[in-house]
Amino acid sequence: MIGRHRHLIGLEDLSREEILEVLKLAVSMKEVLRRPLKKVPTLRGKAVVNLFFEASTRTRSSFETAAKILSADALNWTSAGSSVTKGETLVDTARNLEAMRPDVLVIRHAASGAPRLVAESVACSVVSAGDGAHEHPSQGLLDAFTLAEHFTRASGAGPEAPPDFGLFAGKTVVIVGDVSHSRVARSGLHCLPKLGARVRVCGPPTMIPAGIEKLGAEVHYSLQKAVEGADAVMMLRIQHERIGDPLIPNTREYSRLWGLNARKAADWLTPQCCILHPGPINRGVELSPDVADGPRSVILDQVQNGVAVRMAILYLLAGGGAADV
Amino acid sequence: MIGRHRHLIGLEDLSREEILEVLKLAVSMKEVLRRPLKKVPTLRGKAVVNLFFEASTRTRSSFETAAKILSADALNWTSAGSSVTKGETLVDTARNLEAMRPDVLVIRHAASGAPRLVAESVACSVVSAGDGAHEHPSQGLLDAFTLAEHFTRASGAGPEAPPDFGLFAGKTVVIVGDVSHSRVARSGLHCLPKLGARVRVCGPPTMIPAGIEKLGAEVHYSLQKAVEGADAVMMLRIQHERIGDPLIPNTREYSRLWGLNARKAADWLTPQCCILHPGPINRGVELSPDVADGPRSVILDQVQNGVAVRMAILYLLAGGGAADV
Amino acid sequence: MIGRHRHLIGLEDLSREEILEVLKLAVSMKEVLRRPLKKVPTLRGKAVVNLFFEASTRTRSSFETAAKILSADALNWTSAGSSVTKGETLVDTARNLEAMRPDVLVIRHAASGAPRLVAESVACSVVSAGDGAHEHPSQGLLDAFTLAEHFTRASGAGPEAPPDFGLFAGKTVVIVGDVSHSRVARSGLHCLPKLGARVRVCGPPTMIPAGIEKLGAEVHYSLQKAVEGADAVMMLRIQHERIGDPLIPNTREYSRLWGLNARKAADWLTPQCCILHPGPINRGVELSPDVADGPRSVILDQVQNGVAVRMAILYLLAGGGAADV
Numbered sequence: 014m015i016g017r018h019r020h021l022i023g024l025e026d027l028s029r030e031e032i033l034e035v036l037k038l039a040v041s042m043k044e045v046l047r048r049p050l051k052k053v054p055t056l057r058g059k060a061v062v063n064l065f066f067e068a069s070t071r072t073r074s075s076f077e078t079a080a081k082i083l084s085a086d087a088l089n090w091t092s093a094g095s096s097v098t099k100g101e102t103l104v105d106t107a108r109n110l111e112a113m114r115p116d117v118l119v120i121r122h123a124a125s126g127a128p129r130l131v132a133e134s135v136a137c138s139v140v141s142a143g144d145g146a147h148e149h150p151s152q153g154l155l156d157a158f159t160l161a162e163h164f165t166r167a168s169g170a171g172p173e174a175p176p177d178f179g180l181f182a183g184k185t186v187v188i189v190g191d192v193s194h195s196r197v198a199r200s201g202l203h204c205l206p207k208l209g210a211r212v213r214v215c216g217p218p219t220m221i222p223a224g225i226e227k228l229g230a231e232v233h234y235s236l237q238k239a240v241e242g243a244d245a246v247m248m249l250r251i252q253h254e255r256i257g258d259p260l261i262p263n264t265r266e267y268s269r270l271w272g273l274n275a276r277k278a279a280d281w282l283t284p285q286c287c288i289l290h291p292g293p294i295n296r297g298v299e300l301s302p303d304v305a306d307g308p309r310s311v312i313l314d315q316v317q318n319g320v321a322v323r324m325a326i327l328y329l330l331a332g333g334g335a336a337d338v
Numbered sequence: 339m340i341g342r343h344r345h346l347i348g349l350e351d352l353s354r355e356e357i358l359e360v361l362k363l364a365v366s367m368k369e370v371l372r373r374p375l376k377k378v379p380t381l382r383g384k385a386v387v388n389l390f391f392e393a394s395t396r397t398r399s400s401f402e403t404a405a406k407i408l409s410a411d412a413l414n415w416t417s418a419g420s421s422v423t424k425g426e427t428l429v430d431t432a433r434n435l436e437a438m439r440p441d442v443l444v445i446r447h448a449a450s451g452a453p454r455l456v457a458e459s460v461a462c463s464v465v466s467a468g469d470g471a472h473e474h475p476s477q478g479l480l481d482a483f484t485l486a487e488h489f490t491r492a493s494g495a496g497p498e499a500p501p502d503f504g505l506f507a508g509k510t511v512v513i514v515g516d517v518s519h520s521r522v523a524r525s526g527l528h529c530l531p532k533l534g535a536r537v538r539v540c541g542p543p544t545m546i547p548a549g550i551e552k553l554g555a556e557v558h559y560s561l562q563k564a565v566e567g568a569d570a571v572m573m574l575r576i577q578h579e580r581i582g583d584p585l586i587p588n589t590r591e592y593s594r595l596w597g598l599n600a601r602k603a604a605d606w607l608t609p610q611c612c613i614l615h616p617g618p619i620n621r622g623v624e625l626s627p628d629v630a631d632g633p634r635s636v637i638l639d640q641v642q643n644g645v646a647v648r649m650a651i652l653y654l655l656a657g658g659g660a661a662d663v
Numbered sequence: 664m665i666g667r668h669r670h671l672i673g674l675e676d677l678s679r680e681e682i683l684e685v686l687k688l689a690v691s692m693k694e695v696l697r698r699p700l701k702k703v704p705t706l707r708g709k710a711v712v713n714l715f716f717e718a719s720t721r722t723r724s725s726f727e728t729a730a731k732i733l734s735a736d737a738l739n740w741t742s743a744g745s746s747v748t749k750g751e752t753l754v755d756t757a758r759n760l761e762a763m764r765p766d767v768l769v770i771r772h773a774a775s776g777a778p779r780l781v782a783e784s785v786a787c788s789v790v791s792a793g794d795g796a797h798e799h800p801s802q803g804l805l806d807a808f809t810l811a812e813h814f815t816r817a818s819g820a821g822p823e824a825p826p827d828f829g830l831f832a833g834k835t836v837v838i839v840g841d842v843s844h845s846r847v848a849r850s851g852l853h854c855l856p857k858l859g860a861r862v863r864v865c866g867p868p869t870m871i872p873a874g875i876e877k878l879g880a881e882v883h884y885s886l887q888k889a890v891e892g893a894d895a896v897m898m899l900r901i902q903h904e905r906i907g908d909p910l911i912p913n914t915r916e917y918s919r920l921w922g923l924n925a926r927k928a929a930d931w932l933t934p935q936c937c938i939l940h941p942g943p944i945n946r947g948v949e950l951s952p953d954v955a956d957g958p959r960s961v962i963l964d965q966v967q968n969g970v971a972v973r974m975a976i977l978y979l980l981a982g983g984g985a986a987d988v
Contacts, residue, residue: 049982050707050708050709057375059375059376060403060406074763075763077738078710078736081710081738090399091395109617109618111638113400113644114372293759319763382700383699383701385701385728427946430946433963434943434963434966437963437966438725438728438966439696439701439728439967657699
């Protein structure tokens, strides 16, 4: 259980306390992940099934690694042949899998709402690994964890100091790109304000959803204005199918208006502003290589923290006993 | 060993006693599967290779889950590029895999006879996970296990009573659909009569193989007649490539003649008759959704029992020591 | 560490002593592999990632089996979508994976040099599982191991005698086929002379690289001359895309000039000459079936030794403690 929840479908559902429960547990999990011997018997005898209807080696591997470090059995079930219109088939697949007695079903699907539909049909726990343009809750949590680490380092704490989740208050995080179609953005928007941060969104007008101010976001159409005084900038991945939009005729134009390179970073960002990206990066589009690999980038921290956060999620939902990690 | 057998190629080869050996062991295995911690060290140090030449996430996952619960290592080897005509390549692949020292090779192949060919070429145990239109022995065993559970419940035993495998005597099981091309039907026909049940088959005349009476089956061409007084109905999955047969111009026509819906079930079936389906269901074709998800359906029991039966098969063939489950 | 090396990119980099370090450890590993319970806790808590940009169930399964026997966690990451031109993407993928804290990254890539590029970018150990036409070092080591076993048996030692790696001195090994494009040949050429063997290469003139004599190889254009007095013949797999070369109009012609059948083997080979092939065999092209399956063939030994050699490689690089196998 994460607080009152048996499933993790979206961060919209979680309270500040529930979000902090996961993040705090992830601190211990990251310590396990960084040991020379990365193995604890905590979830031995538990089973995690990765049910991916969209290709994603990255997120699937992260959940699989998290499961294995906790000694759970991990089973991968990938299916290309499922469409948005086959709601019943999705539920049939999930109920069949459930009959094999997994403890957690991790599901990625192109259709928004698919994980909730499955959660309503099965007795085991369901974790969304991203559904359509809805949410990607484990990404939102790993982003928050990474930001807390950065804010802690920036506050002058030593390099080994644990992340201080109280440091979001008064911080400004900017999300840049195709916010409309981004489940990463949506999970960030449901998470960061609960932790105390201000969120600005910025991108081509056609890619900023109407009414997003209701989620507490400030909207900008100038990147320079958006990042002014910001503590962190989260660059979204632009999908190739969006290129060709009247406002974004090509990737060069996107990069010119919405990308970050070393010059813009030096001119526009405060010295302590860090840069996140959910990956995989379109190098030279959202970020120039020198920025992606530069000192402001916490992108690889995000990947590592992803495993730690997913260990915490699996631990809480698979009903591990005492936190014997 | 299953009785005298090092391999499990088909239920035609097994005696009544050998079938019962697997089913009885599966009772303990199901108890393990239903524990909160689903893990026993029984097959630690043993290796199971899934060698699938036909796509089947369902059956492959069931064997993989069974192996992992018993602490065996499971390796998946999928190959789309093998055709019926490359007999030598199949044996080469199997002998190569065998050189990596698996204890059990689970093989699915589109060609009838492929598992036997492999069994004759390797030193390890071979389990057929379905070959062409020949047999699907683990499916036949899980169907029998599920029927025994149903008959036990129907006899008034408590919900926790173990399945009584003596209850097949005098029972009638009807297999409906494309019997000719069904390895599920063939394994059922080789298994159920040995346990004491009568078997009827029913379907379009072009889909009932000539001479099937020799296997002890009664042939019907009217679904209503076939299911009269039956204790269980096993609906086969219709393959889309069979639609277009002069007798089955479309799925609606198939459904009208050979499908079950709530009305037919209420009018034609005895109150205690259960419904099986090997999955995946073509909803609205073989079964209407209300029947597939209704109280007569034991379809998800079949999936769960599949893991238990495969645990028993792997245990017997991989040479587990004392039954320390 | 293998000697001074944190990575295994190619046998060109290894000294005679470093090669022998792996081969000698593989003797104990093969003993583990042949136990009824093939499992040691040596690498428990260590993680091996298989990052394969070319399809190869065979080599991938061998590394996966090796990892599991040593109790390491194994994760498979396959990617078809990566091209030679996307050097940055490859490094991004590897650095992302590295952030998940694997101990060893096993990489196969169509581009020569890809594993070295990755090794320069990550902190974990990198093992090449074959890169373009460059090297396939674990194959070169398993070939050497298999040859040593054969030479030991041929020397009159008992069937249980461990391989004597001192027996390469004075032996002649012939590599036959498309040497130019073969990473197997290249690793053999970098390994066998260091162990004391003489190497001859033989094939169509267009498939023998210019200057190969500098690696110490003797070049032959007549198969009969090449194998005269040889102690072992290593037949390379001919790639179908090479057929059509002016010198090799079809597979029959290839087989006539460069293949081995029972008659040629009987007429041309010394009684103790063994035959190797990296697999998969094009039966009837490089080798006739009777030779591939005959008494001279050590092809399945190669497969089994491949697991043992890879166990040794993973053990040395993943930093196992005392050799408690």
